[in-house]
Amino acid sequence: MTFLSGRNLGKSYFTSKGLWHKEEIRAVYDVSLDLDLENARGAGSRSGNTGLVGESGSGKSTLARLISRLEKPTTGSLRFKDEAIGDLPEKMLLPFRRQVQVIFQDAAASLNPRHTVEKILSEPLRNFFPGMKRKERLExxxxxxxxxxxxxxxxxxxxxxxxxxxKRRLAIARAVIINPDLLICDEVTSGLDVSLQGQLLNLFLELGDRFGVHYLLVSHDLPAVRYLCRRVLVMYAGRIVEDFPAAEMAASIHPYTRALLESEPSLDGSFSPRFLPGEPPDPSAYPTGCPFHPRCSEKKAVCSEQAPIFKKVADNHGTACHLT
Ligand SMILES: Nc1ncnc2c1ncn2[C@@H]1O[C@H](COP(=O)(O)OP(=O)(O)O)[C@@H](O)[C@H]1O
Ligand SMILES: [Mg+2]
Structure with missing residues (x-):
């Protein structure tokens, strides 16, 4: 039984453009994914961890909000342990929320400034374990x-x-105090200095080892993903364009993934010489065919005509590219 699975997930936002015209922003477009935690259990601390990477605007946060059911998908279906949850009302989502928690970059800002640490950390325990005594909560x-x-x-x-x-540690404590199976972290290490980032990633690994928490690490920081995760999903123009093992970054196929890897800042903070030219497409006007073709140095005629279908190239590797 797959822990969490999405099929053909889409999310559109509509903004009004003039009086009569509405513009559709397709933030997530036809995404299917399986997060399988059961198979990963006992196979090493990083084994159930997945990274979600891509340039800013590629739809990572929107996808994170969909699979954590902070928003409802416009299209497609979402299943949690075989139960369809894409359309469930909030009050029915309690078992899901108990096992799937989310923290965002601004998690610190979401801590109520008028509440003590005790109150902040009591709240999830009261919500999810209403029978728990105060003494037990304090422990x-x-x-x-x-x-x-x-x-x-x-x-x-x-x-x-x-x-x-x-404060970020406190936000992490608030999310893991109920012992979730999956913690979705959206850019939680962003904006921190390198040593604090490292400390948080190590904390994640420790919590993973101790409590069996698995992570979906949404990040534009590839080294962080490589450090924490076994699997990497690459997003572009609202779609997942590659799904591959983190240990085999060099085996990636999609020209976008390869460009991302090559433009990754190296550890000493300098950039490697090759940058990705151009800009990601406007989500209200995706190019026809493969959305990456205008920026792709390897494009063929078919790339501007037909959208590539996501294909498996190995058991743990798949990509949506006409060149494979
Ligand atoms: N609530 C919203 N209303 C309108 N557009 C949105 C909304 N949320 C996200 N978008 C748009 O959807 C696209 C994807 O955004 P996002 O999911 O935040 O990407 P990422 O996290 O990869 O930077 C962007 O073009 C963004 O402007
Ligand atoms: Mg984001």
Missing amino acids: RITEIMGQVGLSPDHFERFPHEFSGGQ
Whole structure:
């Protein structure tokens, strides 16, 4: 049974353009994916972790909001352990929310400034384990604070008394305190200095080992994805264009993936010489055929005429490109 699976997911936003005309922004377009956690269990701490990468505007956050059911898909279906959840009302989503948690880059800003740490960390326990006694809650709070590297003595403090890195740890604690199976992290290490980023990634690995939390790491930071994840999904123009093992970055096929890898900043902060020319397409006017063809140095005639179909090239590798 697949933990979480999407079929032909699409999300459009409509913006009004003039009085009569509405423009359709196709932020996510025909995405199918399976996140299989069961098969990954016991196979090493990174095994169930997936990275979702792509340039800004490629639809990563929208896809993250769809599969965490913060938004409903416009088209397609979403299944959680074989139950269709794409259209379920919020009150029916409790079992799903217990197992799938999300944190965003601005997670720190979502901490209520008037609530103490105890109150912030009690809330998910009250929601998901209403029968839990206060003593038990305090024990769990103390435990999780220690595990994310916050002093358990600080549970009377308010968020503003913590540094930026500590606030992110607090947001992580709030998400993992109910012991979810999947934590969707949207750019949570962005905007932090390199050493704090490294600390958070190591914290993720530790929590993964200890509690069996798996991650969907949404990031434009390829080294972070390579560090934490076994599998990489590459998004372009609202679609998944490649799905491949993180350990085999060099085996990637799609010209977009390869361009992304080549324009990745190296560890010393400098850029490798090859940049990707041009801009990602406007999601209200995708090019015909393959959406990447205007920027692709290897395009053929068919690329501007027909959209490529996603094909498997190996058990753990697939891509949507006419050149394969
Ligand atoms: N609520 C919204 N209303 C209108 N357009 C949106 C909305 N959310 C996202 N978009 C558009 O959808 C596209 C994909 O955005 P997003 O999912 O945030 O990409 P990413 O996370 O990869 O940067 C962008 O063009 C963005 O402007
Ligand atoms: Mg985003």
